[in-house]
Amino acid sequence: MSTEIEYTSREMMAVAAAREIRDGDIVFCGTGISMLAAMAAKHISAPNSVIFFETGAIDSQLEEVPLAVGDPRVMFATSVNGGLADAFATMQNRFTGRQVVGIMGAAQIDIYGNLNSTVIGDYHHPTVRFSGSGGACDVASFVSRTIIFMQHAKRKFVPKLDYLTSPGWLDGPDGRKKAGLPDGGPSCVITNMAIMGFDPETKRMVLNGCFQGVRKEDILDNMGFAVDTSQATQIKPPSAEELSILRDKCDPQRLILG
Amino acid sequence: MNVNSNKRMSLSDAVSRFVSDGAHISIGGFTINRNPMAAVYEIIRQKKRHLHLYAHSNGQGVDELIGAGCVDQLEIAYAGSGRFASTCIRFRKAVESGQLPVEDYSNYQMTLRFMAGAMGVPFLPTRSSLGSDLVNRWGFSQTARQANARVPDRKLVVMDNPFDGWCDTERVVLVPAINPDVTIIHVQAADRQGTARISGLPFADVEQAKAARHLIVTCETLVDDDLLRGAPERNQIPFFNVDAVVHVPMGAWPTACYRYYDYDPTRLYQYRDAALDDDRYQAYLEKEVFSSHNHEEMLARIDDRQLEKIKADPRTGYAVGLDRR
Numbered sequence: 001m002s003t004e005i006e007y008t009s010r011e012m013m014a015v016a017a018a019r020e021i022r023d024g025d026i027v028f029c030g031t032g033i034s035m036l037a038a039m040a041a042k043h044i045s046a047p048n049s050v051i052f053f054e055t056g057a058i059d060s061q062l063e064e065v066p067l068a069v070g071d072p073r074v075m076f077a078t079s080v081n082g083g084l085a086d087a088f089a090t091m092q093n094r095f096t097g098r099q100v101v102g103i104m105g106a107a108q109i110d111i112y113g114n115l116n117s118t119v120i121g122d123y124h125h126p127t128v129r130f131s132g133s134g135g136a137c138d139v140a141s142f143v144s145r146t147i148i149f150m151q152h153a154k155r156k157f158v159p160k161l162d163y164l165t166s167p168g169w170l171d172g173p174d175g176r177k178k179a180g181l182p183d184g185g186p187s188c189v190i191t192n193m194a195i196m197g198f199d200p201e202t203k204r205m206v207l208n209g210c211f212q213g214v215r216k217e218d219i220l221d222n223m224g225f226a227v228d229t230s231q232a233t234q235i236k237p238p239s240a241e242e243l244s245i246l247r248d249k250c251d252p253q254r255l256i257l258g
Numbered sequence: 259m260n261v262n263s264n265k266r267m268s269l270s271d272a273v274s275r276f277v278s279d280g281a282h283i284s285i286g287g288f289t290i291n292r293n294p295m296a297a298v299y300e301i302i303r304q305k306k307r308h309l310h311l312y313a314h315s316n317g318q319g320v321d322e323l324i325g326a327g328c329v330d331q332l333e334i335a336y337a338g339s340g341r342f343a344s345t346c347i348r349f350r351k352a353v354e355s356g357q358l359p360v361e362d363y364s365n366y367q368m369t370l371r372f373m374a375g376a377m378g379v380p381f382l383p384t385r386s387s388l389g390s391d392l393v394n395r396w397g398f399s400q401t402a403r404q405a406n407a408r409v410p411d412r413k414l415v416v417m418d419n420p421f422d423g424w425c426d427t428e429r430v431v432l433v434p435a436i437n438p439d440v441t442i443i444h445v446q447a448a449d450r451q452g453t454a455r456i457s458g459l460p461f462a463d464v465e466q467a468k469a470a471r472h473l474i475v476t477c478e479t480l481v482d483d484d485l486l487r488g489a490p491e492r493n494q495i496p497f498f499n500v501d502a503v504v505h506v507p508m509g510a511w512p513t514a515c516y517r518y519y520d521y522d523p524t525r526l527y528q529y530r531d532a533a534l535d536d537d538r539y540q541a542y543l544e545k546e547v548f549s550s551h552n553h554e555e556m557l558a559r560i561d562d563r564q565l566e567k568i569k570a571d572p573r574t575g576y577a578v579g580l581d582r583r
Contacts, residue, residue, distance in 0.1 A: 031341070032341075063574065063578075066340075067290070067342070067521075067582060068338075068340025069289065070288035070289035070317075070340070071289075071514070071521075071576075072514045072516045072520060072570070072575055075516050076575055081459045081460075082459075083460045083461055084288075084366070084461055085369050085370075088366035088369065092384065094425065118362060123395050124397075125356060126353065127354070128354070129345065129350045130350075131336050131338035131345045131346070132337060133362060133365070133392060134335055134338070134365050135315075135335075135336075135364065135365040137364040137386060137387050137390055138384075141387060141388065142386065163391045165392070167387075170389045175389065176389070179388040179429075180389075180416075180428045180430075253581075255341065255582060
């Protein structure tokens with residue numbers, strides 16, 4: 001008799017990201033699924049993590065899910081409501097910045113975890129124009145660790161970005177140092193199919209683990225470049241408790257879960 | 259610098275006096291919060307043209323100014339309105355059709371640029387964007403920059419740390435100061451001399467306000483003289499920075515104003531729907547903006563129940579349980 005619980009890939013992604021957040025982390029959140037992950041982490045594994053927004057809100061008490069980082073919901077019962085200048089300084093700061101984990105998304109990613117959220121096509125005559133960096137480039141430049149959300153698709157995992165908005169490992173293990181960036185960089189990429197990591201030596205993307213029911217071939221078929229899949233494991237599906245936190249406590253209106 | 263004791267004026271006077279065609283301007287707020295929307299609609303009504311607009315992430319207001327054809331050049335970090343438009347729709351159309359030259363920076367860089375302008379220094383340094391295309395790709399060409407005295411010849415400058423590795427830093431990015439002709443912000447409270455108080459998050463409004471030659475403050479509540487001076491530690495804008503004080507209740511609508519009202523999902527979804535189609539957008543501009551004489555008249559056409567729903571709850575400062583689907 002099967003007792004398997006049904007869940008969507010968005011729910012799996014949010015839970016996977018929540019599990020990456022450690023107790024005591026200062027979590028920089030963007031819009032969408034990253035906020036859900038941060039909210040869920042506080043209830044699951046990291047009760048002492050701090051939710052922090054580029055708009056300046058520090059330790060927001062999120063009783064409802066914000067729909068933008070400028071949402072009034074991020075302003076409620078914070079420790080401090082600073083401004084943009086404070087928020088980015090906290091990440092650039094040599095002491096506090098080390099404790100920040102950034103969660104971000106993008107339109108394109110390359111094998112070194114560099115991100116494009118600016119244009120598809122030529123920068124001066126784009127086929128598609130996106131929102132642009134916002135705080136993404138700042139976060140990717142400053143903080144010690146980033147978690148990236150992506151949809152697994154060939155047009156998104158590309159050999160060469162149309163525009164490099166946010167620096168990952170740039171061109172390899174010494175890339176950031178050569179450019180003059182602080183230590184740090186992407187730690188994992190959570191997709192609708194898998195969790196990707198980065199080889200500690202080469203900083204090239206690898207497959208860390210597949211979600212339930214996904215084969216390695218399916219993952220490679222949805223990427224524009226090859227990655228090492230030899231160390232990949234099976235990722236534990238969300239537990240009943242994790243799902244109930246996500247659905248009942250974090251997003252009962254399913255504004256982000258869909 | 260303006261030390262007059264009473265700067266109160268109508269929005270139409272403030273806009274016609276301080277926003278001229280071709281002006282370099284910035285507006286306060288962030289994505290769907292505390293944009294000075296009443297002033298944005300007045301700029302559209304007065305058909306201001308050729309504006310050079312500076313923004314960090316001022317979503318809704320930026321998109322409406324672009325959509326109405328007021329903006330010739332844009333320097334920006336982020337054009338999005340959260341769930342209502344992950345990329346602002348009229349912005350996207352204008353850029354993709356080649357009508358709007360854009361220079362991209364990051365949010366921190368734009369904040370530092372306003373801060374430099376407010377401080378009176380030509381640039382400020384950051385470690386952000388090294389190795390990225392924000393450094394390598396320029397939206398405005400060097401030739402275009404050299405031909406325009408109002409923008410610096412270079413987008414930014416990468417420089418070795420002149421203090422030789424001090425603070426474990428080898429290199430920095432210098433971003434140039436911005437001094438807009440006029441900044442417009444919407445605040446919760448101001449007095450008629452111009453002292454102003456923002457509740458919730460100030461975003462980069464204070465830096466934007468102090469960087470500008472002229473400053474228009476629109477406010478939810480116009481308070482009696484000296485009231486704000488009873489708790490000066492809660493005020494952010496000193497009166498002498500301010501040139502015009504305009505009392506506009508619901509002046510940030512349809513964006514939010516903390517402790518007064520939430521963003522208006524009904525209106526923002528209607529806007530989204532109109533913005534997606536050129537004909538529907540023209541109809542939106544005619545019906546909603548041009549055919550009303552001012553913000554009050556625009557609001558009077560909105561169903562009271564819709565506005566009642568977004569009223570802020572006194573405990574949280576936003577509309578608890580608001581249907582945002």
